[in-house]
Amino acid sequence: MxxxxxxxxxxxxxxxxxxxxxxxxxxxxxxxxxxxxxxxxxxxxxxxxxxxxxxxxxxxxxxxxxxxxxxxxxxxxxxxxxxxxxxxxxxxxxxxxxxxxxxxxxxxxxxxxxxxxxxxxxxxxxxxxxxxxxxxxxxxxxSPFEEAAVLTLDGVGEWATSSLAIGRGKKLEVIKEIHFPHSLGLLYSAFTYHLGFKVNSGEYKVMGLAPYGRPIYVDTIFKHLIDVKSDGSFRLDMKYFDYCAGLTMTNRHFGELFQLSVRKAEQELTQAHMDMAASLQAATEQVISLLVAEVAKETGLKNLCLAGGVALNCVANGKIFKDKHFENIWVQPxxxxxxxxxxxxxxxxxxxxxxxxxxxxxxxxxxxSYLGPEFAQADIESRLRAAGAEFEVLDEATLIANCVDDLQMGNAIGWFQGRMEFGPRALGARSILGDARSPHMQSTLNLKVKFRESFRPFAPSILREDVTTWFDFDADSPYMLMVAEVKESQRIATPEAEKDLFGIDKLKVARSTIPAVTHVDYSARLQTVTADTNPRYHALLSSFKQLTGCPILVNTSFNVRGEPIVNTPEEAFKCFMGTDIERLAIGNCYLKKEKQNPALKISYENAFELD
CATH class of the missing domain: 3.30.420.40 (ATPase, nucleotide binding domain)
Known part of the structure; x- marks a missing residue:
């Protein structure tokens, strides 16, 4: 059927x-x-x-x-x-x-x-x-569970904004709901709007911005914007929001509360903006923690499943994991x-x-989550020739060896292999890869490859078998939906002169032996990699570890800011030629930037509407 x-x-x-x-x-x-x-x-x-x-x-x-x-x-x-x-x-x-x-x-x-x-x-x-x-x-x-509690948190569906369901075998029953206009997702989107980012796409930027700020407005949020009960249920004070009947998410009362007007896109981010982001993230985590604790108490179940846009908040997911109210957590990618x-x-x-x-x-x-299109080797070669690309066709071992050499020399690699990912994250099928040990890779990828804001963090892909050596985390995180802290043994002490830095200035400090994937609060959005779901990516990481001793690579989506993740070899080649990516591996085809026809280089920075 x-x-x-x-x-x-x-x-x-x-x-x-x-x-x-x-x-x-x-x-x-x-x-x-x-x-x-x-x-x-x-x-x-x-x-x-x-x-x-x-x-x-x-x-x-x-x-x-x-x-x-x-x-x-x-x-x-x-x-x-x-x-x-x-x-x-x-x-x-x-x-x-x-x-x-x-x-x-x-x-x-x-x-x-x-x-x-x-x-x-x-x-x-x-x-x-x-x-x-x-x-x-x-x-x-x-999910792998025969029985689980299922918590859904998003902006709004028909009426529900938050719901609890119980799944057993083939049966799934919703037993509790919180209704519109009271919504944790819309609260987050309201701040996203006020901070100058696009609603329904910029929320992850707010999450990434939060560690640069101080959560000084948490009490203000709970006193004026959201009333939260001990079981995590909540109501918003609609005096401050305009999404019910207006054309914006917030109104003048919201701006007056924080003494901050709506930021225009691309306007400079100030410490106040960062503090708002930090406060929102902290408040969101508190509400979710209360909800999860109540779900565990009420259901007595050992397994929790999460979905809805709020479930993409991997920082909150990491807190849920650490709270240990449930033995097992599974998030839809x-x-x-x-x-x-x-x-x-x-x-x-x-x-x-x-x-x-x-x-x-x-x-x-x-x-x-490798559920999208893939391309046969002969098709890849035909498409690249038609695009004017110069490439070598290598066996897998040679391709991986070349890529590992490139990575340890500081090159960025476009990695296009197998079936495309379903969901917002690149998971080693349509990825841009770099050396996590490089102190310059984070800013280089943001400014010269992705053409995006310098504060945005990057995620580490790590061999599953090595995760406990590098992070305070011991579980699977194949979908990049859990945040964990870098192990104390891998951290670098912050010099006294730099301890008082605020905001984006914190980026200047290398905080660990893998600075390209260590956020300013020592956190990282983990992807654990196993050979059974992505054998070629696992082999690349294993070879990189063999050469360098480090089983970790920077993994970001293969696109520039505002562009969907690349789908075809032609799109991958176009992105390669329009950015400072030095190498490209598509199937068994291996491309060097310096071997390409310079006439094919395009201005890619302004090719897409900013996200």
Whole structure:
């Protein structure tokens, strides 16, 4: 039985396809259209998933959509009525879109699907799941657990903003919810907006900015913005927010509270901005810790699954791990709305169709989240020749040896291998790699390769077998969703003259033997690598360790700021030629920058809208 899941029309459109409960393929539409966070119907992602499964559209048994538009419209109407007449301008903009498209989503989806098979009555095959059920299903069913508590935290679905579900076998039941407008995700997005970053994409920047600041506004947040009970339940004071009925996330009361106006994009970040980020992150962690403690107490379960956009907050996840309220924690790697496509398909198969779960073989059912397109070696060579690239074709051992030599000499490498990742993180399939020991690699990658803000941290990929030697962490973190501290033995004492540095000046200080991946608070966003899910990447790390004694590489996504992660060899070559990446490894093809035709070098820095 084939079930397709679709997430679309809000942000991060995606498609997932399962066969008899097994995940065959999943991808975000942005990777094909090259439009960051593309919200359109994911036609190209669907075409890929069908091709990967080797089927035609008419062989699909059901198509599951990740939320229920009528419930969303109900929330929209009730919210505008509650705040009337204040929200009229926003209502006037939203209503035509709903009347033209979203209220008739079943017809719209059927029309799009007819482009794949015009003779099928697609409306009979369409199923709609609730937003938080889709999130919960994306977390529980692919997890290795037979039984687990499932906590979903995001901005808002139909009405729910936070939910608790219990998963047992093929059954998944939501038992508690917190409803709009009270939302931890929207609180985080409100600060994201006020700090000058894009809502629904810039939240991770706020998380990365937080360690440069001081959490001096935590009491202000809890006194004025959010009322939190001992069990973690909460309510926001809407006096300070404008997202219910206005066109912005915050209002003048919010700015007056912090004595700080909304920052313009690209405006200089001050210590006050950093302090706001630090305070928000600290407050968010406190609320999540209370919620998780209550879930553990109430359910008595040993396993916890996490999903929803807030579950991408790997710093908070690291705190949950350290609190040890649960023996095991599993986070969906595509925890945001893209993962809702996978959850919708799995909820339809196991919930609506009442089909059993397959036993878990390996770490989980996600296959390392390598669920996207891949390219055969002959196809890679043909595409690179057509792009004008100069390359060598090497056997795997020689390719890895060359790359290891390049890395230890300080070169950055574009690493394009196997199937593309599903979710926002590059996990060693579409990555830019560097030497974690280099004191210059962090700033070099940010400014000369990624063309992004200098404060942004990079993640380490580390051999799973070596993680306890380098970090205060002893578990799997294959999806880069856990933050841990660098081991005391690997740290470097901060000189007295530099201990009082504030803000971005903290970047000047090397804090450990792996400075390129050590954040200013000694933390790192870990990816543990095993041979069973990514053998070539594991081999690269192993060879680098053999040469240098260090089993760690800098791993950042293969793209520039504002661009989706590269999907094809042509896109990888274009990014290679438009940045200061020195080497490129695509399949068994090995490229040196100095061997390329200089006429193919392009100005890539301003090629995409800033994120």
């Amino acid at each position: 084939f079930v397709v899941g679709i997430s679309a029309y809000y942000h991060d459109s995606a498609v997932a396809l399962i066969r008899d409960g097994v995940i065959i393929a999943a991808a975000q539409e942005e990777r094909f259209t090259r439009k960051k966070h593309d919200a359109a119907f994911p036609a190209q992602a669907l075409q890929f998933c069908l091709a990967q499964a080797g089927i035609q559209a008419d062989e699909v048994d059901y198509v599951a959509f990740y939320d229920k538009p009528f419930l969303k419209f109900e929330r929209l109407l009730e919210t505008y009525l509650a705040f009337a007449p204040k929200g009229f301008s926003s209502f006037r903009l939203a209503l035509p879109v709903w009347l033209r498209e979203k209220l008739f989503l079943k017809n719209l989806l059927a029309k799009e699907l007819k482009n794949f098979s015009p003779t099928i009555n697609w409306e009979d095959k369409l199923l709609f799941g609730e937003h938080h059920v889709s999130h919960a299903a994306s977390a529980f069913y692919p 595509a925890a945001g709305d893209a993962g809702g496509a996978l959850g919708a398909a799995l909820a339809a198969y196991h919930g609506y169709l009442d089909q059993e779960r397959e036993p878990c073989i390996g770490f989980d059912h996600m296959r390392g």
